[in-house]
Amino acid sequence: MSLPQLDFWFDFGSTYSYPASQRIQALAAEQHVYVRFRPFMLGAIFKAQGWNTSPFNLYPAKGAYMWRDLQRVCDELGLALVRPDPFPQNSLIAARVAVAVSEESWAGDYCAQVFREEFAHGRQIADPAVIRSVLDHFSSDADGILERAQSPEIKEQLRSETEMAAKLGLFGAPSFVTEDFEVFWGNDRLESALAWTHRAEKIRTR
Template identity: 55%
Template structure:
């Protein structure tokens, strides 16, 4: 049997994706599950349902709560939490770079560094200068990577990835998908998603359902 795996779909503007990105590797290691990093864009999915910005801005009471909840959850996990201004940041360039690195060891490292800059330090990841600095600080060849990230093939690949997300019913981030297609949404479901991926044969008793 192949080693269990789990797809981790994330968007750089998503606050709760930050929490998942920072803790998924240790949990996956403990569960014996391999993570497939899947950067994508929520913007086109939100736009398709008529949203022009983050739901946390569209619904202010929910937004105020979310930032308080983030503060509590980050503290619980020992992570810094700072709101970037403006929120949400445009994560397009970061996602292109992350997609380029998704199957290399530097991809997840870059992803975590971007999230830490954005939600740990409140830095503007929409700004290419921030992305360049993040890459350079990791000892990577920033210019070469940014050049390749901006090539048509990579841009098209991110577009296709985002279309795949919509086609598979993804409506928010983070989202976790097991090899059998089982989907879990939200940082609060990370543990259950890993458990499912590690033991897909368990399933869910559904005798009680309609």
């Protein structure tokens, strides 16, 4: 019997997607839920709303609160936090690679590690060398994966994923979407999303 599925929509530049990425696989495994990691380009969503950067930059008070709150969240989880510079970072290469390896058993681990490189170690995820160093943990063909990530096919897949995010009504990250298209937004809604996933599965299999 297949496991119920939860889609984890995120942008590698998203602050609250960092703790979500570090929590979701263990929590989902405990609850026997299959997670699909689905990167999208949040900047395109913001642009459609008339923003040219993160709202945390546009509204300083909101940004100051977010960074303090994120520190509290990370402290509770035992996660290191280094504020990326610049913020938000360009996440295009990292996202294309995530799409390219989406069928690999280690795709989720790759995504989680990219978040750690950015938010725990302060590295530049727009640098292909940083992404290559992450891929080296999981594959002996990091250069081949990076090359495929720049192919027209993968570029189009990422564009399609971003368009799908917009169609689903996603406006921020992290967002969690269940199989019955219920949307949960924010790291603090992960547990609720997992619970709903089981509820939807029970209804579906009646």
